[in-house]
Amino acid sequence: MPPHEAPLREASTEDLRELALRHGLTVSGARPSLPAYARQIWSRRDFITAFATARLTAQYSQARLGQVWQVMTPLLNAAVYYLIFGVLMDAKEGVADYVPFLITGIFVWTFTSNTILAGTRAISGNLGLVRALHFPRASLPISLSLQQLQQLLLSLAALVMILLGLGEFPAWSWFLAVPALLCQALFNTGVALVLARLAARTPDISQLMPFVLRTWMYASGAMWSIQHLAASGRFPDGVVLALQCNPAAVYIDLMRFALIGSYTSAQLPPHVWALAAGWALLAFGGGFIWFWKAEETYGRG
Amino acid sequence: MADPQSTPAPAHPPTPTPTVVVDEVHVTYTVGGGSAGGRGAATAALSRMLRRGEKRPTGRRVHAVKGVSFVAYRGEAIGLIGSNGSGKSTLLKAIAGLQPVERGQVYTDGQPSLLGVNAALMNDLTGERNVILGGLAMGMSRTEVRERYDEIVDFSGINEKDDAISRPMGTYSSGMGARLRFSIAAAKSHDVLLIDEALSTGDARFRRRSQQRIDELRAAAGTVFLVSHSNSTITETCERALWLEAGTLRRDGPAKEVVAAYEEFTATGATTGAK
Structure with missing residues (x-):
């Protein structure tokens, strides 16, 4: 029945391309331009939020205590670190309000670390979805970052209870936590995008990440004070400043500054808000572009 | 998705509009495993790391699709047949843009969607x-x-x-x-829907329903590609068929004729098909 089978057999390459272009066909699997890609992501915002919520609730669906673990996990983490660093190693020496200091540090760090770990699995852990349906792939790492942000908000609710229990009273400075969190969330998403691309190509990255993250955690002062390192004089000032300016330390310290009354701006590195915003924009912008550059390759093979 | 029996195939408009143009497409891909170069073997992993700079050092190259050209039009349902490993699924992936082409080009109207079994x-x-x-x-x-x-x-x-x-x-x-x-x-x-064996797992009732849905999608000015090892599914669902053998397009024409030729080929085990 189709009248076109015979003539097309002899059609030359030029004719076929001409035919395709004349009818406005586009090359299959080509990567959209960056603005078009950003628009596609925006049009999938419903998917991004629904996916994040679905993941969040599915996380503990096998556990008996269910969603209670959302709050229990960070609290138990804080208890373990308090036992080791607060009691055994006595890192609380000279740190005012060590318990809030520690718990804030752990929760804020966990946000960054979990987002990055989720990023490494964003593509490789959802290959079924990536291969079955067409959607801008950056939705996945962005959605998983959003899931971690939701998780952090639950942890923060627990943190506020602890702070109130320890006699920290709500102050206007608590509102500073909002811009700090926004910057951190942007930064985390950017790094997650970078790692999603890396791990999609090289699965070994996800084996390596826990070690990188642990080193980063200890270097960022999540459970000890970088100031004390400076005071000890064992390291040159440049090293201490570099530690203080690393993004994880910046976000942890900003959060402590916002929430803990005895944590003063003297303990923050210079130009701390510029640093926080700079890291966020650099990571998110760079990560988004870097991820987009390989958009057409995800799920192949 | 109502129940009446399958709608008749839509008549072609006077000037058919192409939705998929496959232009001299060659697809090759690299498979790991099989030989000592496989993923997971420690020595292989080490040598892979050492040769990092080179382009894609491990695995064997498989030339799965060798210069296939055809044009698909709006409202067509096209069956793809051929023995295992003849490049049918690879061709669908290339059309969907999930598999890079080595040479040639695939042009499509909008974004094709691929439906596979293992996804x-x-x-x-x-x-x-x-x-x-x-x-x-x-x-x-x-x-x-x-x-x-x-x-x-x-x-x-x-x-x-x-x-x-x-x-x-x-x-x-x-x-x-x-x-x-x-x-x-x-x-x-979908403008272009690619179905890879996805219907073969359903029971008879589901197959009938999905056949109706395919007809509806075609009537909504879409193009449907169907890979199946069931010749009857192809002749019932599609009016046109492509026969791929060892990565080349053996035959392109009305489904009944192509399937008949393919059946003859599989029955006799002949190595040179009639053209």
Whole structure:
């Protein structure tokens, strides 16, 4: 029945391309331009939020205590670190309000670390979805970052209870936590995008990440004070400043500054808000572009 | 998705509009494994790291599709037949843009959607979540998904015996999973829909329903490609067929003729097909 089978057999390459272009066909699997890609992501915002919520609730669906673990996990983490660093190693020496200091540090760090770990699995852990349906792939790492942000908000609710229990009273400075969190969330998403691309190509990255993250955690002062390192004089000032300016330390310290009354701006590195915003924009912008550059390759093979 | 018997194939408009143009396409890919160069062997991994700078050092190259050209038009259902490993699935992936082409070019109208058997969606989430998230990922709005939800679940038929839709998708049988996936993907009208063996796992009733849906999609000015090892499915669903053998296009024409030639080829085991 189709009248076109015979003539097309002899059609030359030029004719076929001409035919395709004349009818406005586009090359299959080509990567959209960056603005078009950003628009596609925006049009999938419903998917991004629904996916994040679905993941969040599915996380503990096998556990008996269910969603209670959302709050229990960070609290138990804080208890373990308090036992080791607060009691055994006595890192609380000279740190005012060590318990809030520690718990804030752990929760804020966990946000960054979990987002990055989720990023490494964003593509490789959802290959079924990536291969079955067409959607801008950056939705996945962005959605998983959003899931971690939701998780952090639950942890923060627990943190506020602890702070109130320890006699920290709500102050206007608590509102500073909002811009700090926004910057951190942007930064985390950017790094997650970078790692999603890396791990999609090289699965070994996800084996390596826990070690990188642990080193980063200890270097960022999540459970000890970088100031004390400076005071000890064992390291040159440049090293201490570099530690203080690393993004994880910046976000942890900003959060402590916002929430803990005895944590003063003297303990923050210079130009701390510029640093926080700079890291966020650099990571998110760079990560988004870097991820987009390989958009057409995800799920192949 | 009403019940009446399959609608007649839509008549071609006077000047057929192409939706897929496949232009002298060659596809090669690298497979790991098999030899000592496989992933996982420690020595191989080491040598791979040492040769990092070179381009794609491991594995064997498979030249799966060797210079295939054809044009598909709006409203056509095209069957792809050929023995195992003849490059059918690879060709579909190339059309969907999921597999890079080595030479040549694939032009399509809009974004083709590929429906395969082994593409599980999200195993740890319930069927219900999969329907909602799948719809949203395809670009439907929340209200659209809510409106189509019952239709999708009814179409898949997985809720007929028990409340399977509230169980995690990982607990489904392969047939149920394939049915739900097809139902989700078919809920949206696609310009080009590529179906890779996805219908062969369903039971007879589901096959009949999906055949109707394919006809509807075609009537909505789409083009459907169907890979199947069941010759009867091809002749019932498609009016045109492409026969691939060892990566080359052996024959392109009316489904009945091509299938007959293919059946003759498989029956005699001949190595040179009649052209």
